[in-house]
Amino acid sequence: MIELREVYYSYDHNITLKNISFKVREGEKVVLLGINGSGKSTLLKLLNALIFPTEGAYYYKGERVEEKSFKNKDFRRTFRREVALLFQNPEVMLFNPTVYDEMAFSLRQLGFREEETREKVEYWADKFGLSPLLKSPPFELSLGQKQRLALACLLVLSPKLLLLDEPTAHLDPKSTGWLVDLLWELPCTIITSTHNLSLAEELGDRLLVLGQDHTLIYDGRIEDFLRDEEKLLKAGLLHRHRYRDKGGYHTHGF
Ligand SMILES: Nc1ncnc2c1ncn2[C@@H]1O[C@H](COP(=O)(O)OP(=O)(O)OP(=O)(O)O)[C@@H](O)[C@H]1O
Ligand SMILES: [Mg+2]
Numbered sequence: 001m002i003e004l005r006e007v008y009y010s011y012d013h014n015i016t017l018k019n020i021s022f023k024v025r026e027g028e029k030v031v032l033l034g035i036n037g038s039g040k041s042t043l044l045k046l047l048n049a050l051i052f053p054t055e056g057a058y059y060y061k062g063e064r065v066e067e068k069s070f071k072n073k074d075f076r077r078t079f080r081r082e083v084a085l086l087f088q089n090p091e092v093m094l095f096n097p098t099v100y101d102e103m104a105f106s107l108r109q110l111g112f113r114e115e116e117t118r119e120k121v122e123y124w125a126d127k128f129g130l131s132p133l134l135k136s137p138p139f140e141l142s143l144g145q146k147q148r149l150a151l152a153c154l155l156v157l158s159p160k161l162l163l164l165d166e167p168t169a170h171l172d173p174k175s176t177g178w179l180v181d182l183l184w185e186l187p188c189t190i191i192t193s194t195h196n197l198s199l200a201e202e203l204g205d206r207l208l209v210l211g212q213d214h215t216l217i218y219d220g221r222i223e224d225f226l227r228d229e230e231k232l233l234k235a236g237l238l239h240r241h242r243y244r245d246k247g248g249y250h251t252h253g254f
Helices: 040-047 069-071 071-084 100-107 114-127 141-157 174-184 197-203 221-224 230-233
Strands: 002-011 016-025 028-034 055-061 082-084 160-165 189-193 208-209 214-223 239-242 249-252
Touching: 002 040, 016 055, 016 082, 016 214, 028 040, 028 197, 040 082, 040 160, 040 189, 069 071, 071 082, 071 141, 100 114, 100 141, 114 141, 114 197, 141 160, 141 174, 141 230, 189 197, 208 221, 214 221, 214 230, 221 230
Parallel strands: 028 189, 028 208, 082 160, 160 189
Antiparallel strands: 002 016, 002 055, 208 214, 239 249
């Protein structure tokens, strides 16, 4: 479904993604791990075509994704309809007067009739526990509720590729468990970033890891990576420190 070939991305002169190549097949659930600043959000923005590779190539369903592809109306419409990104900060995604309008926004933009829009909004609001809040202004919601709303706004469009940037960051354990179950129910391809090691295994079955040097340092089964302490230490995902009084070491993840 997607393929990256030797992709580099730089903000000004700072390389943030370095020589990244991988393919993702339709229906895969992929987890993206990496420490703060390793480039997870940048990679997800690139997959959502908000930014384009400085070098290398990105293909979506065999078509090259670059600035000029978006001049083609059909490509633009298909890509924007099929590929959806949940931002790390849900607040930047919410700007409508009510939760209902927020969820209806993209459907209305795409020309859905109000009746069909209402049906979809009510279905997803119910699934996300947002029905009692449909008339509320989004800014009055708690951060966790905003995160759920931002995701619901994407799902009303039934995306084919769902990109989630730390979707559980503001959720309590119960909502996190609920979200994990929901993600496995969705028929789409999903790439989820996190630095929560204990959650990684639940969010997917394949793992991509960005290293501190912004290269892809692992692509494979999640279990194998999580049981390899040296790999975790190399990725900076495990912290080893000396016991203050006993002279030994202990490690902990994030
Ligand atoms: N708009 C920008 N302009 C300049 N530099 C940026 C911009 N966005 C990100 N960066 C830089 O790119 C690097 C990677 O940032 P990115 O947000 O992709 O990391 P991340 O892995 O998502 O981190 P986190 O876990 O903190 O969310 C960082 O060094 C950051 O300072
Ligand atoms: Mg990030």
